Amino acid sequence: MDDTSANKSKKWKPLHCLQLQLAGLPTNLKQNPQSIKFVAASTDVPILEMARAVISDIKESERGVSTFDAKRGEKVTVIHCIAVCVCDFNMMAEATNHMGANTKKFCPRCYADKETCISKGMVRQSEDTRRILNHLSINNSRELRQAHGLKPSENPFWDIIDPHRDIPVGILHWLYLGLGKHILKACMLELSEPKQEQLDVLIESH
Missing domain, CATH: 1.20.5 (Single alpha-helices involved in coiled-coils or other helix-helix interfaces)
Structure with a gap:
């Protein structure tokens, strides 16, 4: 899941992209273009809306898809799920209902803040985030948003993964401006x- 620039100028216009890859591929095949399956892209549709359609299909197929194994020469039932979601800082913020790098609690993985940004904060827990988002859906308090760095929005990822846990950290993507x-x-x-x-x-x- 990514947002790449769709403009040749310096003005930012994101092109939201979704791709899939088999989790069990050998390491030497993971960067092979043939191993990456394009799913969707749009400059107009929000990334979570695009993800909703994909996740809906994945959830529906969790009951199993009948197909044919050519190597074994027999009918099989394929059951699959999402192992991890690979994305950069901005997209992880979207997937975790996080407000992004400009908020005081700037990290989608823990409660580190800008006063103690070099130190790891308390790890965010899915259950706690869901509870806070539920409160925000009833009373969208600015104080509560700032205290936790969260924003209420419809997010399909909570139905299929734990966004705090199941999105690996890409160090180069996490270096926000002003780190020096x-x-x-x-x-x-x-x-x-x-x-x-x-x-x-x-x-x-x-």
Whole structure:
């Protein structure tokens, strides 16, 4: 699941894309274009609306699909499910009802905030998120949204996976803008006061 640019200019216009791949493929075949199945793409349809149709088909086929195994030469019933959902930071935020990198609780996986962004926060639990989203559907409180970094919206992923758990972390996709200043701040806090003064002298000397 991804949102790529549909414009040649700098103006952002996302092209939402959905693709599928068999989870059991050998590693050397995963990057093979023939192993990636295109499902849908649109610049106008929201990504969760596109995902809803796909997830509906997957749920319907969980009861089993009758087909023929050419290698064994016999009829078989195929039962499948979603193992993981691969996406970047923005798409994971959509899949978890998260408000994105600009909110104080900026991480869709834990409760890290911008004051302590280098440290991992309490891990988000599916049950807790569902409960908070249920409260927000009744009373869309700004304070509650900001406290948890969540937004109420119809999300089909909760019916088929645990979005907090079943979306792997792609480190390069999680480096949001301004990370350097947070790393510098974290390093400075680890230094004793004499070491900070010594560093100031070294910087000024150059």
